[in-house]
Amino acid sequence: APTTRAGKAADYLDQRTSVGSAVKEFARKVFPDHWSFLLGEIALYSFIILIITGVFLTMFFVPSMALVEYHGPPATMDGQLMSDAFASTLHTSFEVRGGLLMRQIHHWAALIFMAAIVTHMMRVFFTGAFRKPRELNWLVGTLLMILGLLAGFSGYSLPDDVLSGNGLRITDGVVKSIPLIGSYLSYFIFGGEFPGDDIIPRLFTVHIFLIPGLILALVALHLFFVVLHKHTQYPGGGRTDKNVVGYPLFPVYTAKAGGFFFIVFGILALMGATMAINNVWSYGPFDPSPVSAGAQPDWYMLFLEGSLRLMPGGAEFVMWGDWTVSLNVLIPAVVVPGILFTFLFVYPFLEAAVTKDKREHHVLDRPRNVPVRTGLGVAFLTAFIILALAGSNDLIATHFHMSINTITWVFRVLIFVGPWFGFWITKRICLGLQRKDRELVLHGHETGRIVRFANGEYIEVHRPLDEQERWLRVNYSAHTPLEVEPATDSRGVRRKGYAQDKRMQRLSRFFYEDRIEPVTPAELAAAHSHGEHDAI
Ligand code: HEM
Ligand code: HEM
Numbered sequence: 001a002p003t004t005r006a007g008k009a010a011d012y013l014d015q016r017t018s019v020g021s022a023v024k025e026f027a028r029k030v031f032p033d034h035w036s037f038l039l040g041e042i043a044l045y046s047f048i049i050l051i052i053t054g055v056f057l058t059m060f061f062v063p064s065m066a067l068v069e070y071h072g073p074p075a076t077m078d079g080q081l082m083s084d085a086f087a088s089t090l091h092t093s094f095e096v097r098g099g100l101l102m103r104q105i106h107h108w109a110a111l112i113f114m115a116a117i118v119t120h121m122m123r124v125f126f127t128g129a130f131r132k133p134r135e136l137n138w139l140v141g142t143l144l145m146i147l148g149l150l151a152g153f154s155g156y157s158l159p160d161d162v163l164s165g166n167g168l169r170i171t172d173g174v175v176k177s178i179p180l181i182g183s184y185l186s187y188f189i190f191g192g193e194f195p196g197d198d199i200i201p202r203l204f205t206v207h208i209f210l211i212p213g214l215i216l217a218l219v220a221l222h223l224f225f226v227v228l229h230k231h232t233q234y235p236g237g238g239r240t241d242k243n244v245v246g247y248p249l250f251p252v253y254t255a256k257a258g259g260f261f262f263i264v265f266g267i268l269a270l271m272g273a274t275m276a277i278n279n280v281w282s283y284g285p286f287d288p289s290p291v292s293a294g295a296q297p298d299w300y301m302l303f304l305e306g307s308l309r310l311m312p313g314g315a316e317f318v319m320w321g322d323w324t325v326s327l328n329v330l331i332p333a334v335v336v337p338g339i340l341f342t343f344l345f346v347y348p349f350l351e352a353a354v355t356k357d358k359r360e361h362h363v364l365d366r367p368r369n370v371p372v373r374t375g376l377g378v379a380f381l382t383a384f385i386i387l388a389l390a391g392s393n394d395l396i397a398t399h400f401h402m403s404i405n406t407i408t409w410v411f412r413v414l415i416f417v418g419p420w421f422g423f424w425i426t427k428r429i430c431l432g433l434q435r436k437d438r439e440l441v442l443h444g445h446e447t448g449r450i451v452r453f454a455n456g457e458y459i460e461v462h463r464p465l466d467e468q469e470r471w472l473r474v475n476y477s478a479h480t481p482l483e484v485e486p487a488t489d490s491r492g493v494r495r496k497g498y499a500q501d502k503r504m505q506r507l508s509r510f511f512y513e514d515r516i517e518p519v520t521p522a523e524l525a526a527a528h529s530h531g532e533h534d535a536i
Contacts, residue, residue: 026227026249026250027248027249027250028248028249028250029227029230029248029249030244030245030246030247030248030249031231031244031246031247031248031249031253032231032232032233032234032239032244032245032246033246033247034233034234036123036127037123037231038260039116039119039120039123040116040120041257041260041261041264042112042116042120042264043113043116043117043120044219044223045260045261045264045265046109046110046112046113046116046264046268047113047215047219048261049105049109049264049265049268050106050109050110050113050151050212051212053102053103053105053106053109054106054208054212056098056102057092057102057103057106058208060088060091060092060096060099061085061088061089061092061158061204062084062085062087062088063084063085063158063200063201063203063204064083064084064085064197064200064201065083065084065085065160065195065196065197065198065199065200065201066083066084066197067081067082067083068081068082068083068084068087069081070082070086070087070090072090072091072094072095073090073094073095074090074094074281076281076284077090077281077284077285080284080285081285082160082284082285083160083200083285083286085158085159085160085200086159086160086161086280086285086286089103089158089159089160089161089280090280090281093280093281101269101272101273102272103278104271104272104273104275104276104277104278105268105269105271105272105273106155106272107155107156107272107277107278108268108271108272108275108277109268109272110151110152110155110156110298111277111298111299111300112264112268113148113152114148114149114152114298114299114300115299115300117144117145117148118145118300120141121141121142121145121344122377122381124138124141125347125373125377126365126367126373126374126377127232127234127364127365127366127367128361128364128365128370128373129232129364130347130348131348131351131352131357131361132352132357132358132359132360132361133229133360134225134229134232135348135349135352136225137222137225137226137229138348139345140218140221140222140225141222142341142344142345143218144215144218144219144222145344146341147211147214147215147218148215148300149300149301150206150211151207151211151212151215152298152300152301153167153297153301154203154206154207154211155207156278156297156298157199157200157203158200158203158204158207159278159280160200160285160286161280161283161284161285161286162283162284162285162286162287162290162291162295163278163280163283163295163297164280164286165195165286165287165288166286166288166291166295167297167301168194168195168199169194169195169288170305170308172186172189172190172194172195173329174329174333174334175189176326176329177326177329177330177333177334178330178334179325179330189202195286230244230362231244231246232361232362232363232364233245233246233362233363233364234363234364235363235364235366235471235472236468236471236472237467237468237471239363240362240363241359241360241361241362241363242362244362293394293395293397293398294394294395294398295394296391296392296395297391299388302387302388302391302392303337303340303384303387303388303391304332304333304337304387304391305390305391306386306387306388306389306390306391306392306393306411307332307333307336307337307387307390307391308329308332308333308391309390309391309393309408310332310387310390310408310411310412310415311328311329311331311332312328313328314328315327315328315331316328316329336387340380340383340384343380347376350507351373351511353504353507354482354504354507354508354511355508355511356482356508366472367430368429368430368433368434368437369430369434370430371426371427371430371431371434371514372427372510372511372512372513373511374426374427374430375422375423375424375426375427375430376423377426378422378423378425378426379419379420379422379423379426380419381422382418382419382421382422383415383418383419386411386414386415386418386419387415389411390408390411390415393407393408393411427514431514431516434516435516437473438473438516438519440465440469440473441465441470441473441519441524442519442523442524442527443462443527444462444463444464444465445462445463445465446460446462447460447461447462447463448460449461480512480515481505481508481509481511481512482501482504482505482508482509483505484498484501484502484504484505485498485501
């Protein structure tokens, strides 16, 4: 029988729930260790901090658009007409003890949350962690990313200052650009013509209940999948698709993760305490007329802003007398993000179809070994960054004293050539790195030591790789492009599905083009005798 107090408590619980064996099983689960696996944790911890600080903010925030005459600090706002929402944000910031700190931690946590999600997603993408059996978790993740965007957007729209009001104004325009249903949808969302006085209370419910609830449920599913599938691991000595090398969840991982939570919390608290963010009183309450240069959304929404700013204004026409088609808004604000998000949703399935790879993968890819995937990832990021920069074209113009029209035209060209260029350069770098790996496996490291033989011949001494290094450089994606059967079968009848196979084959060729062959045993043997020559 247990003698310690903790033991007795555990025993009490176990006798009533038989949770013991599950806990033991769970505590022994092994997690591999790598710094890049912390990115998902940062997303998780900043979400927890968003909930904690968010609950605090709900105690003081008044989700109402009723007009009030504000009296209180700061002096510039005293006596102004504004909504309850804006007034309560000022009150929270200036008169509630710790209020400004909480608002600032909340806002910084939102920025870090999205940054962690995006970098976590990049880690998963570039290492191929989305491959079987984790495709579904990739989908859950992509949903989480989109919910994160909506959480941030609904949050920074709440204070009803000039910046957030203008963000909503743009949203109204985007919704109205949707053909046929646009204006009805806008009336539905705003409860009448923009801005009405329903949108803030509605966004409030969405922001503090609907979206966090969905995120919470999906994060639970996401982590359940991580446990179910087990975590992937980087290639290295002794690691295979059949084992997991790492530390047990308890006590090593729980201690590490618990400590890491406090590090994230500490850094966010420090940021909230020392770095001003979203000083809404310097913009003032919402009023559609004053929009100045330097009005930017939070970074994760900048790509949408940039997309809108790049689109030439002319693409708008009236059909059938009174029906306006606003392609100038529809394309950048609905079609472009639609394409970007669709790419993210379908990529794991597309790659699986192109490689016909049905194996499970628990050892991660080195990005260089899958040049086309890595190239596509860089192309995607290039597009994202160009759009985000285009969303800051006014700031670039004022900071660097350049013409905003020139900047906009440069980005209009870049958005087409940039991703292509990014893809091409990345693919070449990957292939170069693979060649370098091949060279290392065959001939070892250069040492810079030159030896002269008695017969006058000079050679450089090479140091062979150790087991770890060699393991890392084994090419894991030793696949060949799809070969399709001929167009007609043995009796000359045209085969069904041939055209589709042919199309897939073309994609597959593209994926494996310029493939660098893995080192063969014969090559290794030849290099070995060469090495012996060196040794002599
Ligand atoms: C793994 C959290 C969003 C895909 C993980 C892990 C955590 C986590 C803690 C395990 C540690 C790690 O590998 O980093 C979260 C949270 C998210 C989020 C809190 C957002 C609220 C995403 C997104 C994607 C994604 C946007 C991709 C679209 C995955 C996959 C794994 C994973 C595939 C398994 C990785 C592996 O075993 O190597 N996530 N994640 N997650 N996440 Fe996320
Ligand atoms: C405001 C993001 C979750 C309650 C905000 C703001 C952002 C944001 C960027 C604007 C802050 C400002 O500068 O004024 C997020 C994100 C969340 C999240 C990304 C989760 C993924 C929550 C939760 C709650 C909450 C769970 C409450 C339970 C609030 C309130 C405000 C707010 C009351 C208005 C406060 C104010 O601006 O004065 N949120 N939030 N948030 N958030 Fe959140």
